[in-house]
Amino acid sequence: MNLAFRFSYFGDRFFGSQMQPGLRTVEGEFIEACRLLGLFDDWREANFVTAGRTDRGVHARGQVCSFSTDKPERAIEALNEVLPADIWCTAWAGVPDGFHPRYSAASRTYRYDFFPAPGDTAAMHEAAQEFLGRHDFSSFSRASDRNPERTILAARVFADGPFAVFEVTGESFLWNMVRCMATALERAGRGEAGAGEISRLFRGPVEQRIPAAPPEGLVLWDIDCGVSFTPLPIDEKSRRHLADRHRYHAVMAEVAARLAPDTPKYKTF
Structure with a gap:
């Protein structure tokens, strides 16, 4: 079965999204999670592709990937459990043969x-x-x-x-x-x-x-691939990771303000 997943990631600990030998990348971590679950052995044979690449440090809210597997239920139910905390799937869809998230995309939105x-x-x-x-x-x-x-x-x-x-x-x-x-x-x-x-x-x-x-x-905000996705809940480890990142940056903002009292203080989100 051909599956598409919409997923998000916090990009500050990746060397970009595209696979690179010896470096931690979004595609590399996603493919490794699929292998651990036995969704496929060879990503090329499974036609694993993403809708586009992002550079080192860039984040995504609505990246899209697709691949074929004979274990679709396992992919839908367990990918978020195996993916690292800074990547999480937000939705899935069954897609037809020939679907390609990059070439099927009508538009991309960044913020x-x-x-x-x-x-x-x-x-x-x-x-x-x-x-x-x-x-x-x-x-x-x-x-x-x-x-x-x-x-x-x-x-x-x-x-x-x-x-x-x-x-x-x-x-x-x-x-x-x-x-x-x-x-x-x-x-x-x-x-x-x-x-x-x-x-x-x-x-x-x-x-x-x-x-x-x-x-x-x-932030890669959204990609319009003409697909109707079924939402997936964010997993608890990713929720904790985002909360930890929020606290870390809030603390660093306060440290900067105390080291330089004239530094403007901005609202944290």
Whole structure:
């Protein structure tokens, strides 16, 4: 049976999502969990694939993978028990032969959470509208031999407490593209880039590449694969892991504030 799983992960302890020899990656941990459960022996024969890769330190709320197995009930019932605490499945679905989460995806949504002290959120939102449509994103990505043209379907910036959040939906994205877009918007929020700057970069020389924002703020938010998923509850070990990470960062924020009393204190989430 062909199965698809929607899953989440906290990316700070992974060397990216794609398998790499000798390094801890999301795909590597997921495949090992499947092997331990006897869902398949060879991931290639099982056609294990994910909808896309994320860089080191990037998180996911709605990543999607698929594979074939003759033990679907075991996969649905036990994967969350075997996966490490920083990966957890949130939903599953039976999918037809030929389903491929990468090529079947109609769109992908990312969020850059969060810009601290964002400045003018309205200016950031206005600048984000310049991304809409199809453009050459060479100045907003790492250099590669891939076609630099991409289509952005929706983009917005909104306030969330003392932070600003950039949400963008596109058919596909280039390497570091969302993080470069986030850098451009942060400049707009600080008044360092005027109206039309993004459009100018679309037309300007490729040498003017925008640097990528830090990976820790990026979340793969959702992937539209045209699949109706059945929800799965988060397992207790993953719930505890997230609570521990929340406490750790809250403590570090307080330590920073005490070491430097003039450091702004931000609400923790």
